Amino acid sequence: MQCTSCGSAIPAGARFCPSCAHPVALSQPEERRIVTIVFADLVGFTTLAERMDPEQVKRLIDACFERLVDVVVEFGGKVDKILGDGMLVLFGAPVAHEDDPERAVRAALRMQETLAHYVATSELAGSADIRMRVGINTGEVLVGTLAGTDYTAMGDVVNTASRLQAEAPAGGVLVGEVTHGLTSHTFRYEPAGTLQPRGREQALQAWLALEPTAPPGNRRRRRRDLGIVGRRPELTIAEAALELVRHSGRGVLLHVNGDNGVGKSRYVDEVISRVREHGEASVLEGACVPYGEANVWWPIASALSNYLDLDTGIDIDAARSTALQRAQEMFPSIDAAGTERLVDVFTHLLGYPSPIDRLDALSARNAIHQTVAMVLEARSHRGPMVLSIDDVHWADQVLLDLLEHLVTALSRHSFLLITAMRPGHDVAWPPRSDRGTVLSITLQPLTRLDIEELATALLGDAPATSNC
Ligand SMILES: Nc1ncnc2c1ncn2[C@@H]1O[C@H](COP(=O)(O)OP(=O)(O)OP(=O)(O)O)[C@@H](O)[C@H]1O
Numbered sequence: 001m002q003c004t005s006c007g008s009a010i011p012a013g014a015r016f017c018p019s020c021a022h023p024v025a026l027s028q029p030e031e032r033r034i035v036t037i038v039f040a041d042l043v044g045f046t047t048l049a050e051r052m053d054p055e056q057v058k059r060l061i062d063a064c065f066e067r068l069v070d071v072v073v074e075f076g077g078k079v080d081k082i083l084g085d086g087m088l089v090l091f092g093a094p095v096a097h098e099d100d101p102e103r104a105v106r107a108a109l110r111m112q113e114t115l116a117h118y119v120a121t122s123e124l125a126g127s128a129d130i131r132m133r134v135g136i137n138t139g140e141v142l143v144g145t146l147a148g149t150d151y152t153a154m155g156d157v158v159n160t161a162s163r164l165q166a167e168a169p170a171g172g173v174l175v176g177e178v179t180h181g182l183t184s185h186t187f188r189y190e191p192a193g194t195l196q197p198r199g200r201e202q203a204l205q206a207w208l209a210l211e212p213t214a215p216p217g218n219r220r221r222r223r224r225d226l227g228i229v230g231r232r233p234e235l236t237i238a239e240a241a242l243e244l245v246r247h248s249g250r251g252v253l254l255h256v257n258g259d260n261g262v263g264k265s266r267y268v269d270e271v272i273s274r275v276r277e278h279g280e281a282s283v284l285e286g287a288c289v290p291y292g293e294a295n296v297w298w299p300i301a302s303a304l305s306n307y308l309d310l311d312t313g314i315d316i317d318a319a320r321s322t323a324l325q326r327a328q329e330m331f332p333s334i335d336a337a338g339t340e341r342l343v344d345v346f347t348h349l350l351g352y353p354s355p356i357d358r359l360d361a362l363s364a365r366n367a368i369h370q371t372v373a374m375v376l377e378a379r380s381h382r383g384p385m386v387l388s389i390d391d392v393h394w395a396d397q398v399l400l401d402l403l404e405h406l407v408t409a410l411s412r413h414s415f416l417l418i419t420a421m422r423p424g425h426d427v428a429w430p431p432r433s434d435r436g437t438v439l440s441i442t443l444q445p446l447t448r449l450d451i452e453e454l455a456t457a458l459l460g461d462a463p464a465t466s467n468c
């Protein structure tokens with residue numbers, strides 16, 4: 001092996017180059033990986049350079065990139081290179097995630113927003129039209145410390161991403177066919193015509209990414225239409241939990257644990273549809289997201305806003321007036337101060353500035369805990385109140401504290417909290433509670449027979465062919 005820094009021969013097993021002390025661990029062997037490449041190029045600085053000192057232009061470009069790099073890191077990508085006005089980013093290497101193409105497109109859209117916000121609020125405001133073109137492409141590349149360089153990616157996929165970037169409109173994000181195919185369930189796209197990359201026979205279809213249609217971590221829509229396969233014993237446990245909630249007026253936490261893709265969310269869907277079938281119940285559903293969400297309360301906020309019919313995209317005045325209306329409908333006899341507190345907490349959870357921001361941490365926590373418990377409790381008198389929070393392995397500790405509070409505060413109410421979580425994460429959940437009833441089950445993979453049944457259902461009437 002050769003040192004990637006000075007080219008000297010490195011003995012097997014060495015951790016540092018004996019000639020220049022460059023750490024060997026940093027050099028990674030070449031390997032083929034499926035990677036999503038993001039090419040971003042700033043436009044508008046050339047005209048600025050005619051009017052400004054080069055140092056000043058460089059300082060502004062650096063300030064833009066600093067913000068863009070933060071976005072890349074937040075979404076789990078790696079900045080491979082920054083060259084002049086351009087940036088090459090990898091999603092899927094050296095660290096791979098289950099949803100790298102989706103992360104790449106989300107990051108690109110957020111980068112556009114970040115840049116637009118920076119340009120509008122910095123000294124560039126009004127004096128320059130700085131925008132960015134982004135091209136994204138997914139496919140197999142060769143990654144590693146190629147020819148003694150720093151870790152990078154090589155391959156046709158990289159060239160096509162660069163071509164997409166060149167064709168993208170200023171301020172736009174153009175993606176190739178593979179990226180589009182892997183992410184079309186999560187973003188709204190507009191066809192953007194075909195490209196004819198140099199040296200290629202076939203033209204490529206390009207798509208302009210417009211906006212996300214689902215939060216991060218939202219897997220492809222589960223096939224509820226197919227009916228659940230197997231899980232009879234596990235559903236019996238859920239029925240028992242429901243019995244406690246419905247007939248004994250107990251608060252129960254039903255915690256579902258299991259490996260990625262084992263069927264946790266599908267199982268929870270089934271439990272919820274059984275709750276609904278059994279008569280009047282209020283159901284609030286939220287899910288934690290893996291990245292890209294600054295509001296730690298988002299899972300409960302989204303569940304409450306759907307339930308209370310609060311639109312999350314409106315301005316703060318509209319949000320406060322809708323929240324006030326909902327608070328008055330829910331608690332007609334509460335005094336003005338109580339209503340005000342409800343409105344403050346609702347808007348705070350939704351991420352708007354509110355007087356809760358000015359409270360000390362303990363008072364803010366108490367206000368949120370009490371208000372959420374009060375809302376859930378009020379509805380639990382009419383029938384079971386069900387709160388389901390999926391993907392708790394991505395939850396922030398403040399959310400877990402709230403959920404734990406609900407388990408104890410609503411232990412004598414008709415309340416079912418359902419949580420689902422993957423193992424292997426450093427998350428202290430489920431809580432040990434002496435007051436609330438906690439049922440925790442770990443889903444095992446479906447049996448062979450169940451899998452055959454599922455495959456047959458998915459393939460329609462086609463008979464299962466395997467006999468091994
Ligand atoms: N018992 C089942 N019957 C029918 N389909 C199932 C069953 N279990 C899982 N599936 C299907 O398998 C896929 C993966 O299941 P699901 O999304 O529920 O897994 P998960 O454990 O929640 O995964 P993740 O860890 O990614 O959240 C989905 O399409 C789901 O509809």
Ligand SMILES: [Mg+2]
Pocket residue numbers: 264265266390391420
């Ligand atoms: Mg799931």
